[in-house]
Amino acid sequence: MGLAQDRAAPVVNTRSGSIRGVVEDGLTVFKGVPYAAPPVGALRWRPAQPHPGWSDTLDATTYGPGSPQAVRQGDPVLGSHGLPPFDEDCLTLNVWTPGIDDARRPVLVWIHGGAFISGSGVMPNYSGETFARDGDLVVVTLNYRIGPLGLLYFESDDGAEQGNLWLTDQLAALRWVHDNIAAFGGDPDRVTVAGQSAGALSMAALAGHAGGGLFRRAVLQSVPLAMPLATPDEALARTAVYRELVGAKDEDELRTVPWPQLVEATAGLLASTMEWGHWTVPFMPVLEGGTLAREPVDNLLDGPGADIDVLIGWTREECAFTFALGEAYASTTKEQVLRRAQDSFGDGAAEAYAAYEAARPGARPIDVLIDLTTDELFRKPTLAFAEARAAGGRPVWTYEFDFPTPAHDGRLGAPHCLDLPFVFDNFDKWSHAPFLAGMDTRIRDGLARSMHQAWISFIRTGDPNHPAMPRWDRYDQQSRTTMHFDTVTKAVSHLSPH
8 A cells, every 4th residue: 555645735545546635733634535335325224335446536625424414503512413514425534644654653533422313523523633633643533324324223125134334334434444544654453442422332332343453442431331222123113113204114115215304204213212211312223143243341341352451431420411401301300200210229219319319419309310310321330341341350441520510500510421522622622512611711621631641641552641640540349440530630449339
């Protein structure tokens, strides 16, 4: 694979053809690079296929469209998520590199979240610029199929079931990185895959395919390990409900429906799956025998990903993201939360409620709901995972992001997604997000520098420690060390994983 460089118009030869990028603020950037064939026409709802390539030099100076999704504007937490334009022809990635050379830098591949229905790798929030510049890293972000185009599940005429197309996309992107990243100054043997929320769940699913040397480190931010995945029968039933919402009598008719109509029907499916006090999503990955044969987390315990380095954590009030400002929860009562607690604790619901109430002075019913669901979906399963990794002698570092936002009168605490601008240290790219309003910028920026550098250290060495923060030991069964990121960052030893 050859390589060439022109300061005005850098060109790299990939296995699919040559591409021309752009120099931005001292970094060389390639945007909208196809990593798989466009999943359109006959390839709609088919696993990602190799791109046929191109003969002329491809212009890679503008981002490709994101995966089709509804445009969210005015969200009181994030402001918006996802960046138009959208199109089915969305399987592209973006590369930031400090130099097209033979430096063989560590590589960060970032997978965006968004409940598998929103987000894209072209959002300014997830720009690879800060990591590339501050860490001397090659950074890759990607678009993958989400919503109905990436997560519907079908049974074909020959009886073979087809699903988890989103995962075939991500695997195709990782294979592209493995095959091409050396031409961008990166080291294919030092790849870290990182993601948040659905992106973190994706990372765990990808670990089932880690045996091919696609990556050696993993960062999982706010991974909902306790969210149940769909069985094939459940997924087929949900596809049938969705097809009725669209008004298509069968899969063949569904294939002819324009993507805006497919996206529009997602709102109906979301409404039909909502349940008070539960964090639900319209589409979920499917546990089937092909791409996703087991619970994603198991891949990192005794599967192909057992030996990779793992950094994992959560935010203290993850579920405030969904509940704290939602209209359906504006007048939450103790009785409602007790009924919800019965789903988790049965006859012990009242005792559990009292324990959560006592743990947070002045707790309101909505606070109990937030803490209960955060524990259930995120904190407890994450600590149980760390405990299991430690028991097997596998490397794992855990953290809790505790820094509360004063936005919305402090009702959010430290919600889902609040750690992202700190990890990327790019608050200028989050100016549209209401949940950052009112922060003390001096404290905010100091915490961001510390977290950002910890992530860089982990990506470069497999160890998040750096001189500007307290010692962060691996989680083990003796100390159970978890780093708490807050106004004062400190390592906390948990006496119990529960």
